[in-house]
Amino acid sequence: MPGRLPLFDLPVVEAARALIGARLLLDGVGGIIVETEAYDRDDPASHSVRGPTPRNAAMFGPAGRAYVYRSYGMHWCLNVVCGPVDHGAAVLIRALAPTDGLDVMRARRGGVADRLLCSGPGRLCQALAIDRSHDGLPLDAPPFALVPAAGPAAIVTGPRIGITKGVETPWRFGLRGSPYLSRRFAEAAG
DNA sequence: CTTTCGATGATCT
DNA sequence: GATCATCGAAAGG
Numbered sequence: 704m705p706g707r708l709p710l711f712d713l714p715v716v717e718a719a720r721a722l723i724g725a726r727l728l729l730d731g732v733g734g735i736i737v738e739t740e741a742y743d744r745d746d747p748a749s750h751s752v753r754g755p756t757p758r759n760a761a762m763f764g765p766a767g768r769a770y771v772y773r774s775y776g777m778h779w780c781l782n783v784v785c786g787p788v789d790h791g792a793a794v795l796i797r798a799l800a801p802t803d804g805l806d807v808m809r810a811r812r813g814g815v816a817d818r819l820l821c822s823g824p825g826r827l828c829q830a831l832a833i834d835r836s837h838d839g840l841p842l843d844a845p846p847f848a849l850v851p852a853a854g855p856a857a858i859v860t861g862p863r864i865g866i867t868k869g870v871e872t873p874w875r876f877g878l879r880g881s882p883y884l885s886r887r888f889a890e891a892a893g
Numbered sequence: 894c895t896t897t898c899g900a901t902g903a904t905c906t
Numbered sequence: 907g908a909t910c911a912t913c914g915a916a917a918g919g
Contacts, residue, residue, distance in 0.1 A: 740911070748911070758904060775912050776902035782911090795911060825912050865911055885912095897917075906908085 708843055708851060711767035711785055715792035716741045716874060718785035722794055723878050724852030727842070729831040732804030734821060737878040738797035738885055740863045742782070744790055748869035751791035761839045762791050769847070771828075771838040778825030781833050783842055783849075797864070797875075798822045800883040801830070823885040859888040 710721040719741035727733045742749035750759045750772065761770040762784055770782040770793045782793035799821035801808055808820045808830040821827035828834070842849045857879035862871055864886060877884050 742911075750911075753905085756905075772911085773903060775900080775910065777900070778912050780911065797911090823912070863911070867910080895917100895919075898915090900913090902910105904909085 707767055708849065710851060711783070711843075712787070713785060715743050715785045715790075715794060718783070719794045719874065719876050720858055721851070722783060722796070723858055723876055724854075724856035726802070726848070726850040727796065727799060727831075728803055728848040729833060729837075730804075730846045731848075732807050733831055733848075734799035734801040734803060734883075735878075736796060736798075737800050737881040737883050739876050740795040740797055741792070741874040741876075742795060743792045746792075746869055746872070748863060748866040748872070749792070751793075755791070759791075762793050763789050764839065766790075767841055767843055769833075769837050769840050769842055771833060771835060773835070774825060779828035779834050780824040781828055781831075781837075795824060796827065797824050798877075798881075798883050798885045799827050799830075800878075800881060818882055822883050826885075859890060861888045 719739040722736050722739050725736050751762045755763045766784050768784045774780045781796045784793045786792045801820045821830045859877045859879045860873050861875045863875045
C-alpha cells in the first residue's frame, strides 16, 4: 500500500496526538495540523457509538481514509479514520496553521483574518473546499496529501469541544502556543 | 472581554 | 420530532 502512514494504525488517541504537526493539503492548499480530537468506537460522543449507519460508514472502513460529515446543516467536518480496519474510530481535524495556498483560502473564507482561515473544523473545510465528495478518500493520496510531523510536537490536552456526552474525557489535543487553535486550552498556572 | 442565540438541514429515533 | 463533533453576529459587562 504505497504511501500508507504508520500513524493510521495507532489506537485513535495516539493517532490524534501523532497528527499534531503533520501537514495536510487538498489540491496543494492547506497547512500544519495544530488541533485534533479523538473519537473511539464505544465513546458516547462518537458518531460510531451506535454502530455503522449510512453517514458514518467511512469510520468502519480502512484506516487512513477521510470521514466527512455535515454539521449543523451548514458546515463540513473532516476526520482521519484510525486504528484497526472496521474499528469505527476517527480523529477530528479541528484546526490548521495555514501554509499553502493562502490566497485561495482567503478567497474561499470571505476575507477573514488569516488566523481564522482554518481555526475550527468547519472553517478549515471551507478553506480547503472539503465536502461530501471527499468522504472515504485516502488522505495520503491525491487530491489529498498528508505528511507526518518531522519530530515530536509540544502538545497540550483538554476536554473536547461542542459535545454533550463524554464531556470530561480529555481527548482534545493542540500544538502548544499555536495562534491558530479554535479555542485556547486551559493550561496549568505557572 | 464574555455570553447568548439564530441559521439550517441531514440524520436517526 | 429531537438532536446536533459549528459559526458568526449581537448583546451585555
